[in-house]
Amino acid sequence: MIPTRIAIVGGGLSGLATGVHLRLLADSEGVPLEITLFESSGRTGGVIQSEHLVGRGGTEFVIDHGADMFATEPPAAIDLCQRLDVAAQLIRPQLEGRGAMIACGRRLVPIPDGFVLMRATKLMSMLTTPLLSPGGKLRLLAERFVAPRDPSLEDESVGSFVARRLGRECLDNIVAPLVAGIYTADVDRLSMAATMKPLWDMETRDGSLARATLRRKRSGDDATERNSSGARYERFRAFPGGMIELTHALAARLGHENIRLNSPVDSLENTANGIQVGPTGELFDHLILASPAPVSANLLSSLMASTADPLQSNALDTAATQLRSIRYASTAIVVLAVPREAIARMPQTFGFVVPPSEQREILAGSFASEKFSGRAPRDHVIVRAFVGGALHPEILQKQDDEIVEIVAQELGEIIGLDQSRGVHEVAALVKVIRWNHAMPQYEVGHLKKATEIESAISQITNVDLATNAYGGVGIAPVIAAAQARARRIIESLK
Numbered sequence: 001m002i003p004t005r006i007a008i009v010g011g012g013l014s015g016l017a018t019g020v021h022l023r024l025l026a027d028s029e030g031v032p033l034e035i036t037l038f039e040s041s042g043r044t045g046g047v048i049q050s051e052h053l054v055g056r057g058g059t060e061f062v063i064d065h066g067a068d069m070f071a072t073e074p075p076a077a078i079d080l081c082q083r084l085d086v087a088a089q090l091i092r093p094q095l096e097g098r099g100a101m102i103a104c105g106r107r108l109v110p111i112p113d114g115f116v117l118m119r120a121t122k123l124m125s126m127l128t129t130p131l132l133s134p135g136g137k138l139r140l141l142a143e144r145f146v147a148p149r150d151p152s153l154e155d156e157s158v159g160s161f162v163a164r165r166l167g168r169e170c171l172d173n174i175v176a177p178l179v180a181g182i183y184t185a186d187v188d189r190l191s192m193a194a195t196m197k198p199l200w201d202m203e204t205r206d207g208s209l210a211r212a213t214l215r216r217k218r219s220g221d222d223a224t225e226r227n228s229s230g231a232r233y234e235r236f237r238a239f240p241g242g243m244i245e246l247t248h249a250l251a252a253r254l255g256h257e258n259i260r261l262n263s264p265v266d267s268l269e270n271t272a273n274g275i276q277v278g279p280t281g282e283l284f285d286h287l288i289l290a291s292p293a294p295v296s297a298n299l300l301s302s303l304m305a306s307t308a309d310p311l312q313s314n315a316l317d318t319a320a321t322q323l324r325s326i327r328y329a330s331t332a333i334v335v336l337a338v339p340r341e342a343i344a345r346m347p348q349t350f351g352f353v354v355p356p357s358e359q360r361e362i363l364a365g366s367f368a369s370e371k372f373s374g375r376a377p378r379d380h381v382i383v384r385a386f387v388g389g390a391l392h393p394e395i396l397q398k399q400d401d402e403i404v405e406i407v408a409q410e411l412g413e414i415i416g417l418d419q420s421r422g423v424h425e426v427a428a429l430v431k432v433i434r435w436n437h438a439m440p441q442y443e444v445g446h447l448k449k450a451t452e453i454e455s456a457i458s459q460i461t462n463v464d465l466a467t468n469a470y471g472g473v474g475i476a477p478v479i480a481a482a483q484a485r486a487r488r489i490i491e492s493l494k
Helices: 013-029 076-083 123-128 134-145 158-166 168-183 197-206 209-219 223-227 229-235 244-254 293-304 310-324 393-397 400-415 446-458 475-493
Strands: 004-009 033-038 050-054 060-064 100-104 107-110 267-271 274-278 282-284 286-289 328-339 351-353 362-367 380-388 429-440 463-465
Touching: 004 013, 004 274, 004 282, 004 293, 013 033, 013 076, 013 244, 013 475, 060 380, 060 429, 076 475, 100 168, 107 400, 123 134, 134 158, 134 168, 134 209, 158 168, 158 197, 168 351, 168 362, 197 209, 267 293, 274 286, 286 293, 286 475, 293 310, 293 463, 310 446, 328 393, 328 400, 362 400, 380 393, 380 400, 393 400, 400 429, 446 463, 463 475
Parallel strands: 004 033, 004 286, 100 351, 286 463
Antiparallel strands: 050 060, 100 107, 267 274, 274 282, 328 380, 328 429, 351 362, 362 380
16 A cells, blocks of 8 residues: 655644654554655754753753643643653652742742632632732722623733733733743733633633632632642643653654754645655655744745645635734743852742833743752752743844843842852853744734634645644643644545
8 A cells, every 4th residue: 555645844843743643643543654754953843942051160951942841731742751651751840849929029929829820719819919909909809790791702812801800900910920921922912712712711601700710619620729839730741851852752753764854845836746845846645834834824825836726726825824914922031050049039939920010121030940850950040031022022132141131130139149240150051042933922813813724724635734823832732733633634544
């Protein structure tokens, strides 16, 4: 039986996970496949990258460039780790320090216990938090009396939703920094329906978040959230050597001989014998675009010239146009590995977020060495400070040294980082990691846009799209989408 030739364009997590699930399904169900993955850079993994670096004095550190852990819900990621025989290597976050704080002036304040993005599962912690004024607390309590939105409203910004239901103060001081820490986005543009669908649906079902929380409390659905913020960290896993170990396992299962590094694809053409991939001229029966939205849009446009069917040509144009309309944000991570004694007010949590109202450049900070053991010697702390995003793109125009100085000064104010010497004298290691146009922005109306893209792609013969540009933030959701995509492709080949 002649194997089906499948090309995957893009070697990030979406491309790798799709390829591996195709391989696993094909092997178990006897479907002959030849899979070739094209990656334009010199490595796979996309925004997942880790390094083992040696700092001043020979001190060794493990640095993640992006995500440093993954969620066990949905279970797609941990299930795949089990199938790859790497689950036994996984580690949990350390018990001490689980949780996060919010910057408030020159101090850090704990996130109210039991607060989950927009829901207060423990009311007393909200009434005693210094993050809200008495008026802000009264407004929060009044949420149960706020009328639900008009049923005809299909979407709303996160900022509008929270201000309407919980009040502007709760939005500015608590919710906005938490959301920005996840999406590096502007809450006044971020889609509620696309990013916070469960909460969006709670208003529809229960009329208010307070009533939804009461219902979940009675049913036991909020047990983990109510226990503590630390309990939620039980839902996460990581690798001892950083998340790059996941991409290494994926690449090994797919087969290094099937991965073409430094191999950008610049054009596509329909032929009588399949889809021709440029510039190599190789032919494939099926194509999966796992590249960023602008790259995928250009490749779909290049396919239009050789597509005779007007319906498919229109579908290609629609998909390309909608993909180009998705905005991306850039960010940078300043990594400082400093002696523990150089931090005067070391928080007893894994990290902190900074409200936009604080008018700082730092969006969030995490203490990677506190979260997982083995990242640094015990007498050192790895601080990762995030800057840029949709709210502060201008800082990314500065040189690395300028950004480092700004971050070091703000860390001095927030956590007491030693300011008596230059940051390069204090730190054993300094590194700036830039991710340019790497964060898709799910703005109001995004679900409608995603539906149009999916509908258009479904009309194009032998072409699939695998990208987080229109859905799926986080490692586990991306892998879940890859599994569903691979199943759909395999079923079509039987």
